[in-house]
Every structure is written in structure tokens, then in C-alpha cells.
Amino acid sequence: xxxRDRFSELKDSVGEWRDGSADRGFDSxxxxxxxxLKSGSEQARAAAVKALLVQVQxxxxxxxxxxxALLGTLPxxxxxxxxAIIEALQVLRELMPERQDDxxxxxxxxxxxxHREVRLHVVKLWTGLSIKSNKRRDETIPDLFELLDDDxxxxxxxxxxxxxxxxxxxxxxxxxxxxxxxxxxxxxxxxHAIVLLTALAGKQxxxxxxxxxxxxxxxxxxDRVQERAAECVGVLGRHSPPAVAPAVPxxxxxxxxxxxxxxxxxxxxxxxxxxxxxxxVIQAVPHLAKALExxxxxxxxxxxxxxxxxxxxxxALVKPHLAIIRSRTTRAADRNITQTAKxxxxxxxxx
Numbered sequence: 385x386x387x388r389d390r391f392s393e394l395k396d397s398v399g400e401w402r403d404g405s406a407d408r409g410f411d412s413x414x415x416x417x418x419x420x421l422k423s424g425s426e427q428a429r430a431a432a433v434k435a436l437l438v439q440v441q442x443x444x445x446x447x448x449x450x451x452x453a454l455l456g457t458l459p460x461x462x463x464x465x466x467x468a469i470i471e472a473l474q475v476l477r478e479l480m481p482e483r484q485d486d487x488x489x490x491x492x493x494x495x496x497x498x499h500r501e502v503r504l505h506v507v508k509l510w511t512g513l514s515i516k517s518n519k520r521r522d523e524t525i526p527d528l529f530e531l532l533d534d535d536x537x538x539x540x541x542x543x544x545x546x547x548x549x550x551x552x553x554x555x556x557x558x559x560x561x562x563x564x565x566x567x568x569x570x571x572x573x574x575x576h577a578i579v580l581l582t583a584l585a586g587k588q589x590x591x592x593x594x595x596x597x598x599x600x601x602x603x604x605x606x607d608r609v610q611e612r613a614a615e616c617v618g619v620l621g622r623h624s625p626p627a628v629a630p631a632v633p634x635x636x637x638x639x640x641x642x643x644x645x646x647x648x649x650x651x652x653x654x655x656x657x658x659x660x661x662x663x664x665v666i667q668a669v670p671h672l673a674k675a676l677e678x679x680x681x682x683x684x685x686x687x688x689x690x691x692x693x694x695x696x697x698x699x700a701l702v703k704p705h706l707a708i709i710r711s712r713t714t715r716a717a718d719r720n721i722t723q724t725a726k727x728x729x730x731x732x733x734x735x
Contacts, residue, residue, distance in 0.1 A: 414439050414446055418453050421465075429465035437472045441479060451476065451483065455490050463499035470494060470506065495527050500536040507531060507539065511546040525554060529561040532576045533568070544576045548583045555584070555591035566598040571607045578602050578609055582616040589623035596620050596627040603634040611649045614638055618653030625661035632657075632664065636671050648683045651675065655690030662698035669694060673705035681718060688712065688724040695732025702732040710734060 417439070420432040433454070440450040454476075458469050473487040480487075494506050510524050528550075531543040551558040562584070565577035581599060585592035599620060602613035614635060621628040631653075638650030654672065658665040672694075675687045691709060695702035702709075709732065712725035 410439070410443065411446075414443075414450070418449070421453055421457055426462040426464050429461060430468040433465060433468035433472055437475060440476070447480065451480070451486075455486060458490055459493065463497075463501055466494060466497060466499060466502045467505060470502070470509070474509075492523070492527065495531060500539055503531065503534065503536070503539050504542055507542045507546050511549055525550060525557050526561060529565060532565055532573045533570060540572065540576060544579060547580055551580060551584050552587035552591075555588050558584070559591060559594060563595055563598060566595065566602060571605065571609055574602065574605070574609045575607075575612060578612040578616050582612065582619050585616065585619045585623070589620070593620055593624045593627050596624070597630075600628060600631040600634070603631055603638070610638070611643070611646050614646065614649035614653045618649075618656035621653065621657030621664075622660055625657050625664040628657060629664050632668055635665075636668050639668075639671050639675055644680065644682050647675070647680065648686050651683055651686040651690050655686065655693045658690060658697060659693035660697070662694045662701055665694060666698075666701060669701050669705065673708050676708050676712060681721065684712065684718075684721045685724045688721070688728040692724075692728030692731035695728065699733040706732060706734040 414436070417432040417435045420428050421436070424432060436450050436454070440446055454469050454472060458466060461469060470491055473491060477484050477487050491506060491509065494502055495510070497503050497506070507528065510528060525547070528543050528547050532540055532547075534540050534543065547558075551562070562577055562581060565573050566581065568574050568577065578599065581592055581595055596617075599613055599616045602609050603617065604610075605613065617628045617631045617635070621631075635650040635654050638646050639654075641647050641650075651672065654665050654668045658668075669691070672687050672690050676684060688709065691702050691705065706729065709725055709729050713722050713729060
């Protein structure tokens with residue numbers, strides 16, 4: 385063998401040694417990060433996740449061990465590490481589409497995380513996933529309804545917002561869960577549910593009206609649900625007055641409530657229903673007119689609007705009360721009230 389051949393052979397051997405040394409160094413780093421993932425500090429674990437995400441993309445032989453470690457340790461991780469793993473799994477969904485279901489299930493399970501910042505993050509992430517996929521939407525809607533009962537206020541409101549974005553896309557899956565939430569023992573869950581039903585009524589009125597009895601029942605609450613229920617009944621009444629006709633007595637009582645917000649909401653609801661079918665709210669007309677006789681200026685605009693809408697539909701119902709409406713065109717304490725009174729007077733056939 386010539387010296388050139390021996391030199392070439394030696395060069396190849398050195399190259400193989402270097403490659404092997406590099407591989408051993410790489411493997412050592414991966415093993416170090418895997419160890420940190422299980423026993424390091426919260427910050428160290430989060431950093432290890434980010435490093436492992438880079439390494440799993442650099443060496444296919446490490447795909448399964450790294451993915452297994454990320455999925456297996458996710459439930460017990462501290463908050464920062466859980467968030468880092470969730471972000472990593474989103475990247476891996478693109479890298480390993482064949483394992484999407486595994487990644488999806490793992491993220492889904494973090495909705496029960498003990499860390500409120502994780503739950504908050506996943507709620508927002510969940511919405512994006514459900515909007516993009518009909519299959520995922522069917523799975524995520526029930527999960528989100530569970531979180532309306534969360535102990536953390538921010539999580540509950542984020543869940544309400546998330547559900548508001550997807551309910552109208554899958555009313556068949558949403559209505560049973562929404563009906564259950566409207567009957568929940570916790571008034572906060574009922575509150576979020578009535579807000580969601582109101583939003584659904586604006587986008588899918590034919591579906592939402594099926595829950596009109598639950599909205600009417602919510603008017604009998606003694607908490608903040610009552611105000612929201614009045615608003616919901618009004619929105620539903622614009623589409624189907626007969627469906628909310630049983631709510632009219634409760635709305636009339638609401639006009640006399642100690643809560644100015646409830647009085648205002650009830651007046652608005654009666655106007656919305658009466659604008660579509662005045663006869664449904666016929667018994668409320670004298671009570672609306674009487675509300676103009678007191679000094680409760682806060683609700684006068686909504687009361688005048690209600691009388692105007694009802695009068696436009698059935699002038700005869702409002703005719704006996706034109707004098708009180710006319711008096712508010714000149715003696716009101718607020719310019720907005722006088723303008724609304726003039727509008728209502730025209731609508732009801734007054735001069």
C-alpha cells in the first residue's frame with residue numbers, strides 16, 4: 385500500500401472518529417436536557433424544552449424518545465415548563481403530522497392544569513384549533529363548557545369569549561351544553577351561559593329560540609343573571625315574540641326593581657318584543673307610561689323607545705299615553721330624552 389493510500393485511509397478513520405465524537409456529544413446534550421426536564425428548576429425545565437425542540441428537528445433518531453418525554457412529563461410540569469411543552473407540541477404537529485392526535489390529546493388534557501396561566505393559554509389556543517377543524521370543534525365545545533365553572537375569573541371570561549366565537553358554528557353540539565349551563569347551581573355559570581345565549585341569538589336565532597324557556601326562567605334569578613336574562617329575552621323576542629311571551633310579567637316587575645340596570649334592561653326588552661308584535665306586550669304599556677311619571681331619568685330614554693316601537697306597531701295601544709310622552713318633549717332634564725320623546729311621539733302617531 386502506498387503512502388498516499390495509507391494517508392487516505394487514516395483520513396477516513398479520523399473523519400469517522402470525529403463524526404462519532406460529534407454524535408456522542410449531541411447525544412450527551414440531549415440526555416442532559418431530558419434529565420433536566422424531569423428534575424430541573426422551573427426555568428431550567430422550560431429552557432430544556434426549547435433545546436429539545438431544536439434537537440428533535442436535528443436528529444430523527446431522537447424523535448420518539450424526545451416526544452415520549454414531552455408527552456409523559458407534561459401533566460406534572462410546573463407552569464412555565466407546561467407552557468413551553470404546549471408551544472413545542474404545536475411546532476411538532478407540523479413536523480410529525482402522523483402524531484397529531486397524540487399532541488392534540490396532550491394539549492386537551494392541560495385544560496385541567498392546576499396552573500391558571502396554562503388553562504388561560506389553552507382556552508385561547510383551543511378556540512383557534514376548533515375554528516379550523518369541524519372535528520376538533522365538536523370535541524372542544526364540551527371541554528370549554530366545563531371551564532365555565534373554573535375557580536379563576538379570568539379563565540371563565542376567556543372561556544365565555546372563546547365559546548362565543550364558535551357556538552354559532554356548531555349549534556347542534558352547543559345547545560345541550562348551553563341548556564345545562566343555564567340550569568347550573570353556580571350563578572356565575574348561569575351568567576356566562578345567558579351571555580352566550582344572547583350572542584347565539586344574534587347569529588343563529590332559530591337555534592337560540594329553542595332555549596327561550598330557559599331564558600325566561602332566568603328572569604326569576606336574584607342576582608346579576610336577571611339583567612342579562614332581560615337582555616337575552618329582548619334579543620330572542622325580536623325574532624320570535626311568542627317564544628318569550630311568558631317573560632312579559634317578569635319584565636313588568638323588573639320595571640319596578642330597585643336596580644336601575646334591571647329597569648333599563650326590562651324596558652329595552654319590552655321595546656324589542658313590541659317592535660315585532662305589540663300585542664305580546666300589551667299589558668306592559670301602562671307600566672311603561674307610568675315609568676315616565678317618576679324622576680328615574682336613567683331609564684326614560686329606553687322607556688320612550690319602547691313606547692315608540694310599540695306605537696309604531698299598534699298606535700292604539702299607546703294613544704292613551706301620548707300626553708305623558710309629549711310632556712317629555714319639553715320638560716325632560718336631558719336633551720337626549722327630549723329628542724327621544726319627539727321620536728316616540730311621531731312613531732306613535734302623535735303630533
